[in-house]
Amino acid sequence: MSKITTIIDIGSNSMRMVVLEKSSRFAFSLINETKSKVKISEGCYENGGNLQEIPMQRAYEALKSFLNISNALKSRKIFCVATSALRDAPNSKIFLNRVKNGLGLNIKIINGEKEAYYGGVATSNLLPDDNFVTVDIGGGSTEFCFVKDGKITKSISLDVGTVRLKELYFNKNNLDGAKKYILDSLKKVFELKEEIPSKVVGIGGSIRFLSKLIMQKNSYPLDAIHGFTYSVKSEQKLFSDILKTKTIDDLEKIGVKRDRIDTIKEGTFIFKTILDELKTKTVVTSGVGVREGVYLTDLLRSSNHKFPQNFNVSVRSLLDRFQICEKQSAYVGTNASKIFEVLKPVHKLDNYYKTLLVIASKLHSIGTTLNFYKSNDNAFEFILNGLSYDFFHSSRVIVAYMLKFSKKSLPKQRDLEEYGELLPSLDTMQWLSFMLALNLAVNIDFSRPKVRYILLGDTLHLELPNKSFLVDSYIEKLELPKDIFLEIL
Numbered sequence: 001m002s003k004i005t006t007i008i009d010i011g012s013n014s015m016r017m018v019v020l021e022k023s024s025r026f027a028f029s030l031i032n033e034t035k036s037k038v039k040i041s042e043g044c045y046e047n048g049g050n051l052q053e054i055p056m057q058r059a060y061e062a063l064k065s066f067l068n069i070s071n072a073l074k075s076r077k078i079f080c081v082a083t084s085a086l087r088d089a090p091n092s093k094i095f096l097n098r099v100k101n102g103l104g105l106n107i108k109i110i111n112g113e114k115e116a117y118y119g120g121v122a123t124s125n126l127l128p129d130d131n132f133v134t135v136d137i138g139g140g141s142t143e144f145c146f147v148k149d150g151k152i153t154k155s156i157s158l159d160v161g162t163v164r165l166k167e168l169y170f171n172k173n174n175l176d177g178a179k180k181y182i183l184d185s186l187k188k189v190f191e192l193k194e195e196i197p198s199k200v201v202g203i204g205g206s207i208r209f210l211s212k213l214i215m216q217k218n219s220y221p222l223d224a225i226h227g228f229t230y231s232v233k234s235e236q237k238l239f240s241d242i243l244k245t246k247t248i249d250d251l252e253k254i255g256v257k258r259d260r261i262d263t264i265k266e267g268t269f270i271f272k273t274i275l276d277e278l279k280t281k282t283v284v285t286s287g288v289g290v291r292e293g294v295y296l297t298d299l300l301r302s303s304n305h306k307f308p309q310n311f312n313v314s315v316r317s318l319l320d321r322f323q324i325c326e327k328q329s330a331y332v333g334t335n336a337s338k339i340f341e342v343l344k345p346v347h348k349l350d351n352y353y354k355t356l357l358v359i360a361s362k363l364h365s366i367g368t369t370l371n372f373y374k375s376n377d378n379a380f381e382f383i384l385n386g387l388s389y390d391f392f393h394s395s396r397v398i399v400a401y402m403l404k405f406s407k408k409s410l411p412k413q414r415d416l417e418e419y420g421e422l423l424p425s426l427d428t429m430q431w432l433s434f435m436l437a438l439n440l441a442v443n444i445d446f447s448r449p450k451v452r453y454i455l456l457g458d459t460l461h462l463e464l465p466n467k468s469f470l471v472d473s474y475i476e477k478l479e480l481p482k483d484i485f486l487e488i489l
Contacts (some may be wrong), residue, residue: 004031005298006070006078007065007242007291010107010140012041012085012163013263014205017066018319019292023320026299027313028261034069036062037259040095041085041139051089059095063103079294080107083115084140084161095343111140112157118293119286120145120152121305123201125296126288126313126389133196133278136203136289137270139163139263143203146194150306153193154379159271159464162206164265168268182273189278198281200274203289206267208410209260211285213238216255221419222384222393226287229393230366232280239272239443280315287388314389315359318382329362331448332439336361339435342453343460347431348485356395359387361439367403379403397422398432406440410479430481441474459485 008017019032038058044051063080070078086092087109099105108116119136123129123145130150136143140161160182170180202211211228214220214235221230238254245251248261256264275283295306304313319329340347340354350351366378366386368456383400397419405411411431417425442451445468452463464471472488480486 004073004075004077005077006066006073006292007294008078008080009289009291010040010059010064010080010082011084012083012141013037013039014067014139014160015040015062016291017069018295019070019075021294023317026307026311027316027320028295028299029317029321032069032073034066036065038062039139039163041163043087043167044085044089045140045164048090049084049088049092049481051095056095056098060098060102062101063105067105068105078105080105081290081294082109083290084105084112084138084157084159084164087111088140088159110213112143113155114289115141116143116145116155116157117152118290118297119143119203120147120155120293121296121300122288122290122293123147123203123286124152125300125305125307126292127200127201127284127286128390128392128395129201129284131197132199132201132284133194134201134203134286135207135274137151137162137206137267137269138204142270142274144189146192146197147201148195148197154194156189156192158188160185162266162270165266165270166263168192170269175269178269179273182270182364183277186274186277196278198279199284200278200280200282201284201286202271203286204267205260205282206263208285208287209257209264210238210268210271211283213255222397223394224241224385224388224396225285226388226393227393229286230283231277232283236272239268242268243272310389312359314387314391315389318363318366318386322369324365324473326365327448328365328443328446332361332364332443333358335442335451336435336439338451338453339439342455343431343435343457343484346458347428347435347481349428349431353398353428353432356399357402357435357439360399360406360432360436363399364403364406364436364440370482376404376406392423398424398429401429402432402436405429408437408477408479410434410481426483434478434481437478438475441478442471444474445470458483458489461487461489463489 006019015036015038017034020028022028022033040055040059042055071135096107099107119134123134124147132147134145138161141157142160143157208225211225214230237381251261336358341359366382367375370378380400388398410433413426449465454461
């Protein structure tokens, strides 16, 4: 696979492009994302599904600009896929040929099941959940992909989309007709005889924007859409408020941006109906979808479209990009596990926290890249924004705080207030920060010593193979959690 790859997704409403750069065998990072609301399907559902000339020209010009960006970034591989608008249009060949002849770009029209599958590949690899159904609401269709134990079991596409319903029903003020149309279409989902999970992973612009409104309304502390989770029951009022609006001003008062005003009511109507019918309890917002699914299907073609077990693309990507020494990273990761296990009778923390401690240990030096003297503060920001894939929001905040307080002093309650709703108890954070600080202290001279840790009662004994004044002095300065003492042998 080319080091830099471009993926373009031509949807009914928006056209999006991502440019991804590989840093090692399976690791990659996003280097560009561009969106253009070309509305290629505008007017088509009122005209026998045929693409109209003006929207086609908008899409052509946008593609031209996309390719300019891709070329400037030295992308050597381009995937361009089209979904509902082009697969439904009787005259789609006119646009396909125009793009091929004028821009030298081959567009692949994918069927609905394939579109759903790509969404499943992206979310099952880049979110930390293993059991869910994806719901991807587009302009012309909505896709469902069932994931059980991390594996895709079924995929299906319905001809239910925001632009389609707007032109066929909403513009005619026929909401009853729209509801019946959605319910009739949903019968196909239930006919699959798949167990309906209580968790929906939401894909697509409408669903992401609803999540942004919820985050804004609730003063959510972390500015990250991917992985944002909420209870359906607690947000029913917002959905209802959107659907009750009569004017643009009403929508703007709720917080709807102008670029979303034209389809947000349709998107909310579709999503609420689906959530109600599926009896969904929890929604997880996905920042990835078809584009990432196309990329991963190619990247992981030799491994059944799944990352290797225990592989985390965000961690690996950060290690690659910040050029962290592999030997040091491996040492502190292993040492973190040893410290956690020996202290388990005292801290009594779940193994979930051990995983996070290992990750924080491996990534501890990323902040020095920007400024050595502010390395912990820098690491905090890098982690909050860099651990974007395969992490719960709470997980990335915990790792960030561990790194922020991995020196001599333990965090205090006031230090945790800003992200309090995403953090565990103060005791837990103090234990994690201490264990990370101890891990780094024993290796302060980068010698990677083979330390022996022995817990006797409430005292942790450290057997250091070679006495070092530097190491000893760093360890002695550490602030300890309550109920633990430290002795260097």
